[in-house]
Amino acid sequence: MIFHSLEFLTFFVSTVTVYWMLPHRWQNVLLLVASYVFYGWVHPWFLALIFATTFIDFWSALGMERWPEHRRRFLWLSIVTNFGLLGSFKYFNFFVDNVAATAALVGWHVSPPVLNILLPIGISFYTFQSMSYTVDVYWGHLKARRSFLEMAVFVSFWPHLVAGPIMRASNLLPQVEGERRFSAPAARDATLLIAWGLFKKLVIADNVGVIANKVFALKAPDFYLLWAGVFAFCIQIYADFSAYTDIARGSARWLGFELTSNFDHPYLATGPTEFWRRWNISLTTWFRDYVFLPMSYALSRRLDDVRWLGLRGDVWIYAIATQVTFLLSGLWHGANWNYVIWGGYHGLLLVVARVMSPRRKRRRGRGGRWLAPLQGVGMFALTCVGWLIFRETNLSMLARDLVLSPFASTPLQKQAGVYLFVLALLYSMPLWIQSAWAALGAPDLTAALIPTRDVHGKPLPATSPAPDEAAPRWPAVVSQGCLCGLLFAVVLILRSRASLDFIYFQF
């Protein structure tokens, strides 16, 4: 079921209505049923996979506590099952194709078996989320849960099931287990989040997506058309993915849950490190905690004292761990080499930034902070190169694209490129205004109307009764209503006629 459909509206209204009439335990039962209906709406067989993941991880975690001497075995059971399912459905064809291609290089021609099955949407997301639970239990950060129902709700919680944000067990499980109460201000804010998300998806992402798709359908785009298309894709992927997160967070808030934010104006980043603090935050921190840090720790025992090519051991540790983490992150996005290259490219940017960081700090000390806008533009350009790698699945086309000259274009190509670029810019203007608003130090455009933070800037816990008991600020309420109405009206008249699926569904 997709968010921007009337099926979803019916599903959402009926679920929320019944949900708040039920006692806590039955709320969880309803959440589980609703999540399974949501996920199995088109392909009911997907449910078998999510159930298998839940079942194995639930019992693995319990096994770790019951038989501590076999903890490692239970962890491996969980890892092998989860990655086995993920690998079979997502990477099997990629793997056999590459084996066959390698065999062909040595003159051994084989016709590899092809798995003709649909990739279950969201499998990468819920697998990672469920895995984080077993790893946390293994590390002793978390107690194994006794309630299968609550574990199943944690794994399948429908608002974020298909495209994140990836929630940690330590964050979401207590919310599943705890009593929740309806909060009218939270529901109000949630409505605005959902309206903003739908606007970003249907008006911005889908309209600029048409431009990107048009350009990437060309056999030989010229420099101007290509980069107009890349810019459009750059907008599309952010608007699309962050829209899903907003709608997911809004839907969860209506149910009394608070999901973590996944984006923080990523295109304002002035460097690669900052970009990854702002982009797909839940996935980045997942990789940081479960891949990068353990690997850095393991490497530090071997490489701490080395000094190669004039670089200290800690830089090498960072470089190796970062590259491996980002190559895996690239592979997580899809079973194709362009995603791996994209991961490697970002890993490389991070390593270069790390090596250059002492120099940057010195420059900043000498008034280099005035360079920040330039650094922002530079980082945006580097990000666009990354999105080209991400979008172009044909590697020979990618090689051609990267060496295109702006001087080889005809006047018509140049005009068309400029036209498509400005059109994409026009559609994305609300996003830039929101980011500029944030860059100027003003509160986030939507957060300005959403009282999710207290006076000290700390987020209010979703279950806190405080907002309900405080007097509503009527001007803010009217502004919220008008903004929601305006977004709804613009969605009605400017939604793209080519409604596209959320991009991250395929991952």
Place this chain on the structure above:
Amino acid sequence: MVRTSTVPNPQTTRTELGERQTRRQFASLTLVLVTMLVVPFGLRALNMLAPAETGTPSYLPALEPIWERQMAFDANVVADLKVLQADYVLIGDSMAGSRVDPTDLANLLDPRGVAPIYYAATGSAFWYLAIKNWIVPSQTHPRLIIIFFRDENLTDPMFRVTGMYRGQLDRVARDHEGVLNDILAAHTQGAWFRVHAFADRLFQVERARRWVEPMLVSAPLDVAARGKARRSLLDRMNTELFKLDALRQMAPADMAQGDASTYDFRRNVNRSVLPEMLKIARRAGIKLAFVRVQRRPEGGKPPAQSSELQQYVRDLKSYLEQNGALFHDDWGDADQPLSIYADGDHVSSEFRRQYTENFVRKNPAFFR
């Protein structure tokens, strides 16, 4: 009356205050939801500022609200069919046209006649209208109407009804095509198209869209080009930069391979014109036959078929037979190697007679 003063219980006051605020918060939520639904009525006010509209309402508002016909309904076809009173009517696009020669077929069968309704670049929406608006009103009673199609054509009513193909429908469509419109609306606006239509009437969405969207799309033209180049830029982009042969991954024909959802027969059949075709024919007492032509062979073999497509064809066959129609599948026919093909999925003109002869020989049930 004696007035007594009471000391308020602080606990009670706090609870009452809390309850009052909670009620106010609920009121604020209601206000937000109501405002959200009220603001779009502003589109009606906005439309008053827009230039007055001219044009004729479309007979397929699901595709476009205003439509200027590129050609009138072709009533001559009805008259011709009435005169001809053909035994066999052949319907299809260039796939049929490049395969079966009506004169050769008539010579082979010696029936009263064969009437071809071949129109290049048409799809199942056109073929449905041809049965409804041409054949049935002509009061001809052919023994069989034979419809030629490729893969999922019959369950894809959106095939060739938009863009450069749109004008073709004018020749066969009446001024009101409610059934076809509902079918197309289910595709363009989803299963809930009636809700969309209601929202449109309520807020005048499409009216606003018709002047806001072109304004937005044409605004960047001023930045990109000047003078004459500005006026022709969009056209030149379509005809020169994004023309069909500039696109990559061109299938050997003009119809790409479908995916799993395209080949989900059960899901798509009730959103297609196929049940309507069968219904109209049944009412008129006419039998239908459907011929799936083979697409271009690859590597000396019939074109590969995904498991979904194979299942689709099985489901289609069974559905047609249950509804009293005949079905023939050309796929895998040894008499149709790559050598008989011209471009794309078309059969070369020199093999047309051969195909026609084989067609009669291999389909005795059609020509009893």
